[in-house]
Amino acid sequence: MAKLWIVPAPVGTTFAPAPGRDRLHGGNQRGRRRGPHVHENRGRRRRERYNDPAMAPEPDPELFREAFGRFATGVAVITSATATASGGMTANALCSLSLDPLLALVCFENNARTLSIVRESGRFAVNVLSAHQEEVARVFASKMPESEKLGGVAHRFEAGLPIIEGALSWVVCSLRDLIAGGDHTIAIGQVAAMDLGEGDPLVWYGGQYHDVRLRVER
Numbered sequence: 001m002a003k004l005w006i007v008p009a010p011v012g013t014t015f016a017p018a019p020g021r022d023r024l025h026g027g028n029q030r031g032r033r034r035g036p037h038v039h040e041n042r043g044r045r046r047r048e049r050y051n052d053p054a055m056a057p058e059p060d061p062e063l064f065r066e067a068f069g070r071f072a073t074g075v076a077v078i079t080s081a082t083a084t085a086s087g088g089m090t091a092n093a094l095c096s097l098s099l100d101p102l103l104a105l106v107c108f109e110n111n112a113r114t115l116s117i118v119r120e121s122g123r124f125a126v127n128v129l130s131a132h133q134e135e136v137a138r139v140f141a142s143k144m145p146e147s148e149k150l151g152g153v154a155h156r157f158e159a160g161l162p163i164i165e166g167a168l169s170w171v172v173c174s175l176r177d178l179i180a181g182g183d184h185t186i187a188i189g190q191v192a193a194m195d196l197g198e199g200d201p202l203v204w205y206g207g208q209y210h211d212v213r214l215r216v217e218r
């Protein structure tokens, strides 16, 4: 079995807790200052409300973002190209989907310009970023002109799609399905080609990039 040593080493600015939140405990500390009895009563009242669906408060989108922000992920750039256009976007809403056949999925915001290129080309590439590629992630998360994004980043073409130099791994997919999912579109791709690079992963956690050193013993 593989052994992992995880040595967190934040890149750039350190994680700053939101106002009113505690760095160590993460949660909102306002209840604590008022004393434990107040906190307990509040918890009981909240449980009672949640047991009655009609009384449940509308879920808060900010809390939703924060809750999923605690799900540490890698960072990838999804690239695509047609005969006349190419581009890419930083993404972490992606995963492997199936082994037989080999499928992967990526969630695109409906107004992501990369989605238009993927629709037209019928293909996309997942470039898993290395710890030293934070700047690449920032470029592809930006709204700079689509054509300029790849222009400033070292890349080559594999199976007809742009692959970012230094990526930890890459997977080229042909588009199989596009499924509506609220303000996003789920793209399912069948794997056409892939390969591995070297290094450590770039990690996204709590709204920040992190450099996490993983040493795998085989």
Ligand SMILES: Cc1cc2nc3c(=O)[nH]c(=O)nc-3n(C[C@H](O)[C@H](O)[C@H](O)COP(=O)(O)O)c2cc1C
Pocket: 075, 087, 088, 089, 090, 091, 092, 093, 094, 107, 108, 109, 110, 111, 112, 113, 114, 115, 140, 141, 142, 143, 146, 204
């Ligand atoms: C860490 C991180 C992860 C992101 N994940 C996604 C994602 O999974 N899907 C998505 O549509 N946008 C995601 N974004 C936002 C896009 O990168 C951003 O909207 C980008 O400007 C889209 O570029 P485009 O319009 O050129 O396609 C993410 C941004 C960051 C910083």
